[in-house]
Amino acid sequence: MLSRDLRLGIATLLLFAAVTAAFPQFARPDNLAGVLNDSAILILLALGQMLVILTRGIDLSVAANLALCGMIAALFNRHFPDAGALSTVAIALVCGALLGACNGLLVWKLRLPPIVVTLGTMSIFRGAIYQLSGGVWVNDNEMSPAFLDLVRYRFLGLTTLAWTAVIAALAAFICLRYLRTGRDLYAAGGNPSAATAAGIDPGRMQFIAYTICGAIAGVCGYLWVARFAVAYTDIALGFELEVIAACLIGGVAIAGGIGTVTGVLLGCLFIGVIRNALPLVGISPFWQMYINGVVITVAALMSARQRTEKRSILEAERA
Amino acid sequence: MLRLANIRKSFGGVHALRDATLTLHAGEVTALIGENGAGKSTIVRIIGGLHQPDAGEIQLDGRTVRITDAHHARSLGISIVHQECVVFDNLSVAENICIHARPQRHGLVSWRQMRERAKTMLRQLDATFDPDLPAGRLSIAQKHIVQIARALDSDARVLVLDEPTAALSHREAEDLFRITRQLTGDGCAVLFISHRFEEVFSLAHRYSVFRDGAAVDAGRIDEVDTNVLVKLMVGRAVEPSVSGHAAPSETELLRVEGLSRRGEFNGISFSVRRGEVLGIYGLVGAGRSEVAHALFGLSTVDSGRILIDGMPVTIASPTDAVRHGLAYVPEDRQTEGAILSLSIAANVCLPSLQALAPQVICKRDRESAFAQKWIDSLSVKTPGPDQLVGALSGGNQQKVVLAKWLARQPRILIVDEPTKGIDVGAKAAVHAVMREFVAKGHAVVMISSELPEVLNLSDRVLVMRRGRARGVFEREAATPEAIVRAATDA
Numbered sequence: 001m002l003s004r005d006l007r008l009g010i011a012t013l014l015l016f017a018a019v020t021a022a023f024p025q026f027a028r029p030d031n032l033a034g035v036l037n038d039s040a041i042l043i044l045l046a047l048g049q050m051l052v053i054l055t056r057g058i059d060l061s062v063a064a065n066l067a068l069c070g071m072i073a074a075l076f077n078r079h080f081p082d083a084g085a086l087s088t089v090a091i092a093l094v095c096g097a098l099l100g101a102c103n104g105l106l107v108w109k110l111r112l113p114p115i116v117v118t119l120g121t122m123s124i125f126r127g128a129i130y131q132l133s134g135g136v137w138v139n140d141n142e143m144s145p146a147f148l149d150l151v152r153y154r155f156l157g158l159t160t161l162a163w164t165a166v167i168a169a170l171a172a173f174i175c176l177r178y179l180r181t182g183r184d185l186y187a188a189g190g191n192p193s194a195a196t197a198a199g200i201d202p203g204r205m206q207f208i209a210y211t212i213c214g215a216i217a218g219v220c221g222y223l224w225v226a227r228f229a230v231a232y233t234d235i236a237l238g239f240e241l242e243v244i245a246a247c248l249i250g251g252v253a254i255a256g257g258i259g260t261v262t263g264v265l266l267g268c269l270f271i272g273v274i275r276n277a278l279p280l281v282g283i284s285p286f287w288q289m290y291i292n293g294v295v296i297t298v299a300a301l302m303s304a305r306q307r308t309e310k311r312s313i314l315e316a317e318r319a
Numbered sequence: 320m321l322r323l324a325n326i327r328k329s330f331g332g333v334h335a336l337r338d339a340t341l342t343l344h345a346g347e348v349t350a351l352i353g354e355n356g357a358g359k360s361t362i363v364r365i366i367g368g369l370h371q372p373d374a375g376e377i378q379l380d381g382r383t384v385r386i387t388d389a390h391h392a393r394s395l396g397i398s399i400v401h402q403e404c405v406v407f408d409n410l411s412v413a414e415n416i417c418i419h420a421r422p423q424r425h426g427l428v429s430w431r432q433m434r435e436r437a438k439t440m441l442r443q444l445d446a447t448f449d450p451d452l453p454a455g456r457l458s459i460a461q462k463h464i465v466q467i468a469r470a471l472d473s474d475a476r477v478l479v480l481d482e483p484t485a486a487l488s489h490r491e492a493e494d495l496f497r498i499t500r501q502l503t504g505d506g507c508a509v510l511f512i513s514h515r516f517e518e519v520f521s522l523a524h525r526y527s528v529f530r531d532g533a534a535v536d537a538g539r540i541d542e543v544d545t546n547v548l549v550k551l552m553v554g555r556a557v558e559p560s561v562s563g564h565a566a567p568s569e570t571e572l573l574r575v576e577g578l579s580r581r582g583e584f585n586g587i588s589f590s591v592r593r594g595e596v597l598g599i600y601g602l603v604g605a606g607r608s609e610v611a612h613a614l615f616g617l618s619t620v621d622s623g624r625i626l627i628d629g630m631p632v633t634i635a636s637p638t639d640a641v642r643h644g645l646a647y648v649p650e651d652r653q654t655e656g657a658i659l660s661l662s663i664a665a666n667v668c669l670p671s672l673q674a675l676a677p678q679v680i681c682k683r684d685r686e687s688a689f690a691q692k693w694i695d696s697l698s699v700k701t702p703g704p705d706q707l708v709g710a711l712s713g714g715n716q717q718k719v720v721l722a723k724w725l726a727r728q729p730r731i732l733i734v735d736e737p738t739k740g741i742d743v744g745a746k747a748a749v750h751a752v753m754r755e756f757v758a759k760g761h762a763v764v765m766i767s768s769e770l771p772e773v774l775n776l777s778d779r780v781l782v783m784r785r786g787r788a789r790g791v792f793e794r795e796a797a798t799p800e801a802i803v804r805a806a807t808d809a
Contacts, residue, residue, distance in 0.1 A: 180423070
């Protein structure tokens with residue numbers, strides 16, 4: 001697990017060094033802060049997605065959840081421009097958590113396959129945005145200054161957006177390593193029947209993962225809408241695939257039970273560095289998809305090879 | 320201390336327990352004995368809170384309790400080593416051992432304390448592996464030790480051991496027994512489930528016999544002997560496995576010369592004649608299954624030759640092996656031997672589809688008839704060929720796996736622990752199948768850790784230790800002492 005994080009870290013550093021060698025201005029602090037700012041929402045969503053994948057699930061509805069909560073936040077702000085940005089964030093968070101909990105309950109109590117549940121709710125959430133907004137955009141002139149400024153507020157050179165990602169990553173790291181619930185996520189995803197025998201309810205752990213993932217998506221809904229200063233039905237369309245891609249590049253096992261915060265962060269930064277470097281190098285950003293795809297495939301190949309290596313080591317020890 | 324009275328439990332109309340009564344006494348080991356399907360594992364799962372009984376009463380220290388889940392069982396002081404391996408491959412050994420009660424400081428999991436505790440537990444069990452290793456890198460036997468360490472890492476007042484020694488070597492089993500005795504000395508009540516009578520008689524104070532989901536007898540172990548227990552288990556006297564079968568012919572069917580694979584086994588040579596059963600005995604991890612894998616083309620060898628009928632053959636894949644008339648019944652029938660989610664018919668017909676459906680299209684009635692023939696000839700207990708293999712008891716599953724390969728009409732049958740975890744009745748049936756097979760002039764290579772089975776069935780015994788052959792014993796020379804010495808002697 002560690003060696004995989006290390007390899008990805010080295011790959012990201014090499015990539016970074018190569019880009020910097022060609023374009024020294026890339027390594028300037030303000031540009032790096034920009035890369036982090038651009039990657040922040042991806043990082044947040046990927047952290048939530050990781051929790052879900054750890055428990056052998058998948059959440060295809062994160063981007064739709066984000067868009068719906070973003071729209072709710074925007075509409076709330078339009079109706080109550082003086083309510084303050086923080087209460088708007090709280091509303092987005094609660095809505096997101098509720099939507100995530102719906103996914104979680106369907107998976108836990110009705111034992112429906114996660115991919116089916118979240119494919120369904122993904123479309124439902126998108127439909128709900130259309131219902132709610134009547135298909136009309138909410139533009140920046142309809143948003144209060146407080147609503148728009150919160151994400152842009154700078155502290156020690158980083159925006160609130162970037163700080164949210166940093167704090168979430170730290171919190172996720174501590175929870176997953178040092179809290180019982182965090183450890184139970186790994187146990188439940190790694191071997192559900194063994195978890196049951198050890199008094200851990202894998203279904204309940206799935207529910208918790210979906211709810212947290214939903215809450216994060218809700219907050220991201222506000223962050224996205226405030227950052228781009230517009231809310232409409234199709235924001236972040238297809239973004240869930242990039243989130244899942246970041247998790248896979250970061251070494252989260254789709255079969256559950258394996259994944260680290262460090263890995264996910266590196267996966268997101270890897271994507272972020274490429275996305276920001278491509279225009280500099282003069283390559284169309286549309287190449288991003290090719291590169292993501294190649295990296296995922298190579299990562300899968302490498303981990304398959306690593307598995308066979310591990311097995312042969314054991315047998316040598318035993319004989 | 321713990322008393323379960325008149326427990327009933329059924330799954331989808333099938334009675335797993337009809338009227339089970341079981342009493343465990345403080346400071347004593349009670350052996351629970353019964354054929355597979357007698358309800359032993361079900362009662363273990365009820366004690367562990369994984370199943371709720373449909374009727375009946377559970378009393379702990381004279382008070383009626385309802386054990387709601389595994390966590391609750393644990394808090395009542397009930398600790399269980401389950402029969403199936405319940406280890407988390409993705410977590411470290413230390414976390415696996417402490418999974419029930421990860422030590423905390425200021426509300427955060429303390430990894431250092433966890434490692435220390437795991438180390439102490441492992442030392443008690445004489446295990447030398449690193450607590451930081453991911454459990455997925457351990458062997459099956461080591462995983463079982465982790466599970467035992469997990470159960471012992473508590474103030475257990477009731478300890479349940481459900482076939483804990485099935486995957487352990489003799490030494491490891493002895494360590495477990497030593498600790499179990501220590502715990503009973505401290506007043507712990509132990510429930511011990513095993514198919515090995517030697518262990519039952521050496522460890523238990525009391526016995527309880529289940530048959531078809533009901534308790535049929537219980538008492539003190541020193542008042543009974545193996546024959547009595549066997550009779551109680553099956554409800555009829557079982558013929559002890561008789562040897563006395565026709566002498567094998569002189570013609571060699573299979574010959575293996577200097578087979579080696581780096582890190583697994585080295586210089587393995589043996590031959591099997593027509594009409595012969597060759598037993599391969601050794602401790603777990605001696606490299607026996609690895610040799611079988613190589614013979615069947617599941618792994619490659621670095622050097623050595625395989626000859627069939629005196630002709631050198633190349634076996635690079637199971638397809639080659641099957642073409643040369645080999646069949647392999649693996650140790651783990653649930654994952655490698657049978658496809659549990661498919662019907663008996665589908666399983667039995669699988670290797671024979673080419674013959675059954677030469678024009679690509681499979682005909683169900685033809686498959687069913689084919690499977691029914693094998694169900695009858697091996698007397699598999701089932702309503703019909705459409706039943707899922709997963710719903711059968713272990714012994715009947717093993718019969719299906721045997722049928723699947725016998726249907727291909729092989730000449731050389733390789734079986735790995737053919738009767739592991741199956742009851743006495745099914746065991747005798749499996750032995751009969753193998754004897755019948757060699758009587759036709761075929762050959763069997765049988766890997767087994769069960770000494771009586773090896774001695775009863777084999778014409779010759781190859782003993783392996785640490786990847787090397789320690790000698791081939793003719794029937795007359797194959798005394799238990801000689802074989803065990805060869806398998807363990809440094």
